[in-house]
Amino acid sequence: MSQETLSNLLHEQRRFPPSEEFAAQAVAKPSLYEEAAADREAFWGRQAHELLTWSKDFDQVLDWTDAPFAKWFVGGRLNACYNCVDRHVEAGLGDRVAYYWQGDPEGDKRTITYADLQRMVCQAANALESLGIHQDDTVAIYLPMIPETVVAMLACARIGAPHTLVFAGFSAEALASRIADADARVVITADGQFRRGTRAPLKPQVDEAVAKSPGVEKVVVVRRTGDEIAWDESRDVWWHDLVDQQSDQHEAHDFDSEQPLYILYTSGTTGKPKGIFHTTGGYLTQCAYTHRNVFDVHPERDVYWCAADVGWVTGHSYIVYGPLTNAATSILYEGVPHPGAQDRWWKLIDERKVSILYTAPTTIRTYMKWGTDMLQGHDLSSLRLLGSVGEPINPEAWIWYRDTIGGGWCPVVDTWWQTETGAIMVSPLPGVTATKPGSAMRALPGITVDVVDDTGQPVPNGSGGYLVVTSPWPAMLRGVWGDPERYRETYWSRFPGLYFAGDGAKKDEDGDLWLLGRVDDVMNVSGHRLSTTEIESALVSHPKVAEAAVVGANDPTTGQMVCAFVILRQEAIQEADEPGEGSELVAELRDHVAKEIGPIAKPREILVVSELPKTRSGKIMRRLLRDVAEDRAIGDVTTLADSTVMDQIRQRMATTH
Numbered sequence: 001m002s003q004e005t006l007s008n009l010l011h012e013q014r015r016f017p018p019s020e021e022f023a024a025q026a027v028a029k030p031s032l033y034e035e036a037a038a039d040r041e042a043f044w045g046r047q048a049h050e051l052l053t054w055s056k057d058f059d060q061v062l063d064w065t066d067a068p069f070a071k072w073f074v075g076g077r078l079n080a081c082y083n084c085v086d087r088h089v090e091a092g093l094g095d096r097v098a099y100y101w102q103g104d105p106e107g108d109k110r111t112i113t114y115a116d117l118q119r120m121v122c123q124a125a126n127a128l129e130s131l132g133i134h135q136d137d138t139v140a141i142y143l144p145m146i147p148e149t150v151v152a153m154l155a156c157a158r159i160g161a162p163h164t165l166v167f168a169g170f171s172a173e174a175l176a177s178r179i180a181d182a183d184a185r186v187v188i189t190a191d192g193q194f195r196r197g198t199r200a201p202l203k204p205q206v207d208e209a210v211a212k213s214p215g216v217e218k219v220v221v222v223r224r225t226g227d228e229i230a231w232d233e234s235r236d237v238w239w240h241d242l243v244d245q246q247s248d249q250h251e252a253h254d255f256d257s258e259q260p261l262y263i264l265y266t267s268g269t270t271g272k273p274k275g276i277f278h279t280t281g282g283y284l285t286q287c288a289y290t291h292r293n294v295f296d297v298h299p300e301r302d303v304y305w306c307a308a309d310v311g312w313v314t315g316h317s318y319i320v321y322g323p324l325t326n327a328a329t330s331i332l333y334e335g336v337p338h339p340g341a342q343d344r345w346w347k348l349i350d351e352r353k354v355s356i357l358y359t360a361p362t363t364i365r366t367y368m369k370w371g372t373d374m375l376q377g378h379d380l381s382s383l384r385l386l387g388s389v390g391e392p393i394n395p396e397a398w399i400w401y402r403d404t405i406g407g408g409w410c411p412v413v414d415t416w417w418q419t420e421t422g423a424i425m426v427s428p429l430p431g432v433t434a435t436k437p438g439s440a441m442r443a444l445p446g447i448t449v450d451v452v453d454d455t456g457q458p459v460p461n462g463s464g465g466y467l468v469v470t471s472p473w474p475a476m477l478r479g480v481w482g483d484p485e486r487y488r489e490t491y492w493s494r495f496p497g498l499y500f501a502g503d504g505a506k507k508d509e510d511g512d513l514w515l516l517g518r519v520d521d522v523m524n525v526s527g528h529r530l531s532t533t534e535i536e537s538a539l540v541s542h543p544k545v546a547e548a549a550v551v552g553a554n555d556p557t558t559g560q561m562v563c564a565f566v567i568l569r570q571e572a573i574q575e576a577d578e579p580g581e582g583s584e585l586v587a588e589l590r591d592h593v594a595k596e597i598g599p600i601a602k603p604r605e606i607l608v609v610s611e612l613p614k615t616r617s618g619k620i621m622r623r624l625l626r627d628v629a630e631d632r633a634i635g636d637v638t639t640l641a642d643s644t645v646m647d648q649i650r651q652r653m654a655t656t657h
């Protein structure tokens, strides 16, 4: 990215230093940076010793001789499930709540202590073994946000069987391709699931997927909705029949630090999904370290809520492995925000006195759109820290989050990381960092990143380029399942010796980082490089706009042109009689972008819509919007949370043109 990059975001002047009160009690101390810089490997060795229990100590922190294939904590042995569960019970914390589970139907609640969890995982581990599942056999898990999902993951970890979770919203097709790629022998699923107050079947998708998967021997089915389902006596078995009769004693054997823990598929823009795989010692160390320091977790008093889906990496690292390693108390919530239940979250925070909340910018913007009526009558004063992940957070959304949800004083941590990085890499440390709204700030102690130009040279402060990681880190992916060449090619060939993250970023004058979205989201308009994030942030800073998605559409004269899709805030929708037709509003928004960034960034087209196409993890699928903007057939929509959104947008486009 060149100097021509327009620097709207860098004009952000607001600063939020930590309060003395927060700093005094904070887990993270400024000295962490110095300790890590003094000797990075010794630093990670100390974290691994302090945060985990090893049955055999490691001899070496890092072996990078076969780069880019890393080995962390070489020679060490441990059991991930023991670290997440048993050792806490042994330490007398059996009565501590591991999860407050809240189902989508309001009356569905369960409280699960660490002692309960131990009994449940032991039974489930015995059950898997009774099906002939042992070390290195893979298990596919296609379940909604229910306690059995976490139990199934931990049971797999306990016996050294890598799990692969598939979002319960994905199609039979998606499930079948993951089962085949991971070579799964067992699928764990449910009869159905509850979403947005309604029930949706799951088992039929599994039947369809398994029909194409000759390697699958057994399908274990949790009864969730109680709906009628087709049943194959020779293959299907109810979870309650299989698991409940097992002994609740199970000895956790230890495994090598590099034992594969799980495979998680991420969709690229093209090609078949990549099976990113993580191993045990390094992954758990960095999950526990970041969970404690970034979220300032005091396990004895905090109630922590990561509101992601367990089927994506944020759920793996920050609903399951990080919090459990730290013996924290978490919320596990089955529902998702929807217009029919705008205040469910706030009610739950009030009821459980949640102190730490971690969610995605898309959710924050959805709540901004709904306005503050939803907060009436709910006491949010238990909150003391707020986190964001998944996409760049626009400065206005950041401020709204802090002010409206965080009472104007909760620190906000914007955490950058990926499925591939396994755990948080770039983030402020609460109690230490003076934050800037919209910036993920700096690499965490122990992590080294940089921003480089096309030739791989670091850019000076004040410039933009590509985000890279410059040295191996404990939770890094160990590869693409079954395809080492693709691993090398995708991440390590663009800049030799550097991990290429695929994100654009800028270093501001202080050297702090501003993430600009995927590099394929960068537009080129008349030779100027424009980031979608910058224009989206400019639009969201307009008082009438709640959400915006910007894409570059091909244009014969300017190369690309800027097209924007915006969702209005509730108040603005009520004001405007004809949302979208109102050319006045569109003109106002175009002028606003010109004022905020410059006339070159003015969207040629602005379409007011009621929804944007998003994945289940809350990322806007801009390539679909590009299809609309360039007026061609819409590409693959199977990973969308709601596949009807694109039809609505098409119609909207047709009526305004």
Ligand code: 6R9
Pocket (backbone or CB within 6 Å): 266, 312, 313, 314, 388, 389, 390, 391, 392, 393, 414, 415, 416, 417, 418, 419, 420, 440, 501, 502, 503, 515, 516, 517, 518, 617
């Ligand atoms: C954890 C997760 C990874 C991609 C990543 C980047 C985007 C995530 C971000 C962020 C800006 C942040 N991303 N966190 N961009 N600021 N705080 O989301 O993993 O689903 O693999 O996505 O998400 O583009 O490359 P994953």
